[in-house]
Amino acid sequence: MVATIANAFRIADIRRKLLFTAVLLALYRLGSHIPVPGVNSEAVKQISENLTGNSILGFLNLFSGGGLQRVALMALGIMPYITASIILQLLTVVVPSLEKLQKEGEVGQQRITQYTRYLTVALAAAQAVGYVFLFRSFSNQAGAELIPNFNFPKVFLIVVCLTAGCILLMWMGELITQRGIGNGISLMIFASIASGLPGGIEAWAKNSDQVFKVMMPFIALAVIAAIVFVQEGQRRIPVQYAKRVIGRRMTQGGQTYLPLRVNMAGVIPVIFAASIMAFPPTVGQLINTPWARDVSTFLSPNGWAYIVGESIMIILFTYFYTAVTFNPVDQADNLKKHGGFIPGVRPGRPTAEFLDRILSRLTFPGALYLATVAALPTILINQTTANFYFGGTSLLIVVGVALDTMKQLEAQLMMRNYEGFLK
Numbered sequence: 001m002v003a004t005i006a007n008a009f010r011i012a013d014i015r016r017k018l019l020f021t022a023v024l025l026a027l028y029r030l031g032s033h034i035p036v037p038g039v040n041s042e043a044v045k046q047i048s049e050n051l052t053g054n055s056i057l058g059f060l061n062l063f064s065g066g067g068l069q070r071v072a073l074m075a076l077g078i079m080p081y082i083t084a085s086i087i088l089q090l091l092t093v094v095v096p097s098l099e100k101l102q103k104e105g106e107v108g109q110q111r112i113t114q115y116t117r118y119l120t121v122a123l124a125a126a127q128a129v130g131y132v133f134l135f136r137s138f139s140n141q142a143g144a145e146l147i148p149n150f151n152f153p154k155v156f157l158i159v160v161c162l163t164a165g166c167i168l169l170m171w172m173g174e175l176i177t178q179r180g181i182g183n184g185i186s187l188m189i190f191a192s193i194a195s196g197l198p199g200g201i202e203a204w205a206k207n208s209d210q211v212f213k214v215m216m217p218f219i220a221l222a223v224i225a226a227i228v229f230v231q232e233g234q235r236r237i238p239v240q241y242a243k244r245v246i247g248r249r250m251t252q253g254g255q256t257y258l259p260l261r262v263n264m265a266g267v268i269p270v271i272f273a274a275s276i277m278a279f280p281p282t283v284g285q286l287i288n289t290p291w292a293r294d295v296s297t298f299l300s301p302n303g304w305a306y307i308v309g310e311s312i313m314i315i316l317f318t319y320f321y322t323a324v325t326f327n328p329v330d331q332a333d334n335l336k337k338h339g340g341f342i343p344g345v346r347p348g349r350p351t352a353e354f355l356d357r358i359l360s361r362l363t364f365p366g367a368l369y370l371a372t373v374a375a376l377p378t379i380l381i382n383q384t385t386a387n388f389y390f391g392g393t394s395l396l397i398v399v400g401v402a403l404d405t406m407k408q409l410e411a412q413l414m415m416r417n418y419e420g421f422l423k
Helices: 002-010 012-031 041-053 055-063 079-094 096-102 106-137 152-179 184-194 197-205 210-232 268-287 290-298 304-325 328-337 349-382 392-414
Strands: 234-241 244-246 249-251 254-261
Touching: 002 012, 002 392, 012 152, 012 184, 012 392, 055 184, 079 096, 079 106, 079 152, 079 268, 079 304, 096 106, 106 152, 152 184, 184 392, 197 210, 210 349, 210 392, 234 349, 254 349, 268 290, 268 304, 268 349, 268 392, 304 349, 328 349, 349 392
Parallel strands: none
Antiparallel strands: 234 254, 244 249
16 A cells, blocks of 8 residues: 555656645645634634534534534535435436436536535535524523624624535535545545544543453454455456457457446445434424424434434445446446347346346345444444444445545556556
8 A cells, every 4th residue: 555655656647636635635624623704712612512512413523524613614514515416316316307417428417416516505505504593502501602793794604604615615525536536525524534533542542441442443443344345345247248340350259247346335325324314413403492302312323213224224325326326227238239248148138137136136235234334333332331433434434435545546556557555
């Protein structure tokens, strides 16, 4: 891995991409520390304790890299964009016009991306309004007004700043995807979670539960090893290509394979499930009524209801996202057009049914793996008196994004005949 990164910095083009990615991530971290104008900084320090003790807001604060705790410009993080992406992907299944756009290739995808941006603006503005009134309700605990001289112009200013921070973050993520290395949105979440690593290590070191202190590193290493093992696992379907005559030339037939990964959806189902499961408790916190607080407590990230709900959502989203990204019918048609076939399976519809059957069998253990890794650390921690900064969801996202990014870097190096650490 170290040799791969060292080789990458020797190539000017890849070095520029890496530095571009690093600069934008650094700007994102800077924006998570710049306070929103019109907010009392002393009161912000006091409400930080409320966020630390509040499970769902602490969970959302993790995905914003601490920006929510500081009421910073980028306090919303990238979650409104992810939520908008979920809504648009779900709508493409039920809305014929969106489904037609999705099949139009790059032009249709650009239109869907534009709709996602518009929806992100609306969701970010609505979430910013909710957070303003939520933080104002913490003024009693803080002993000072979080927003002095609370009026419409000041609320409007704060909402515009928070929304603009989210839109800026979305734009930076798209720039990283286009001109940098890796998926920009995933790297933003990676940076948010990884920024809390020093605090997590400090909390683990100061924990009074000696059993927890000894076992936690082994649990974390076991989870990371399982993630890497399953993420790299794949079923290779043999594909035979017949000889073809193109013009005056005859192409040589050959044999290759079609790789079907155990977890084709990556970490996307975990991010989707976390976003959906965080929505009801967030609304409960914003409404701030007895029944809403009961909903927030019932769906607390450390509670059994949240664990079960998140596991079910992960399994459903794994099947959904796999079906969106891999279409057996299209794969079978492509093989048939290029003269390829699976030995022992007839081309066309039988090939599509064969691929669909194999994919269903692979997706089920992959979905169970994602749900188990996301829930198991939390279940184990709930059995002790200790707590830890990172849960299974965070580890899945961090390790999954790191693997995907290194694969993209490896692909860049392979074009220049460099040998990396991913075999």
